[in-house]
Amino acid sequence: MSDNQRPVSRFPIPERLDDLPQDIRERIEKVAEKTGFIPNVFLALAHRPDEFRAFFAYHDALMERPSNLSKAEKEMIVVATSAANDCLYCVVAHGAILRIRSKNPRLATQIAANYRRAEITPRQRAMIEYALKVALDSARIDESDWQPLYDHGFTQEDIWEIGAIAAFFAMSNRLANMSALCPNDEFYTLGQ
Template sequence: MAYIDLGVDETADPGIRGLLRYRPETGRPLMELAEVLLRGPSTLSRGERELIASYVSGLNDCGYCTNSHGAFAAAQLDEGRPLVEQVRADPSSAPISDKLKALLRIAAATRNSGHDVTPDLIAQAREAGATDAEVHDVVLIAAAFSMFNRYVDALGTLAPEDPAPYEAAAPRIVENGYLA
């Protein structure tokens, strides 16, 4: 049960969903940000961006966001759930591009502290083929999801352990996005 009365059935609106309904005036801009970051125009695929969100959320120990965005990534990546699990366990040995590995290192540094993103990390990403726009977007995804993770966990929202609700939501998010 959330630490505050959200005025919703948490089993129907777990995690961030209940928080968004509690304060729609802040919830709508947050979802607009998620929509742009994860589904807007980018040279990174939607699946890759969801994977970054899930990875950062895992590093932040946010079960709700790790599992939901992991399910959304799996639904959009050819390699599906096994790839999501490999990346979360050890991105350096996962079967992903060197560019994505370098971007995940930037994401991990960002979630720890903006000061941990070094010129060397940026150079490694560029050497692996990352563009400035991709570096920018990864930093913003990592920063935003660190905020989302803290929002969800600091208010003690429900995070189902069963993967079924997250997997059930994936087709809706893939088809309609975060603003539907």
């Protein structure tokens, strides 16, 4: 159960970390040591070890690699697309990360509610607009969608990265929604 007594997920979560494969247990313990709690997504995926490893490997490849996008900008993409996909878990969890990385306690709420009115640059607005098209209407993307990004100095590699983050979190949003993944209470106050 989460702190607010709702189940973490519709699916099983481990009763004890000691029952998990060592690499997964160590990753969860490292995150818990850094944050002071275990984000529920780690528990929800832990019952499927191969998927846990694949999910976090791709997550890290996108979100942790050096890039022309700042870590805060990557989180802006996650928050905007997760809001469009109605994913409570990802909006709350990544909203907390965005507040911390942007050092702006208002930004995550603004982006989730209406990115067009958020305290962001025109460059970041173009980035979010493209990410939303990837998340919601990817079959209609063509080269004309890239021009606003080029106009703001994004490269083709940056465009791939924006799209890959949006696509990865579209999958994550669907997993969180189908499993009724409950956000940790701790996320609501981080970075406020």
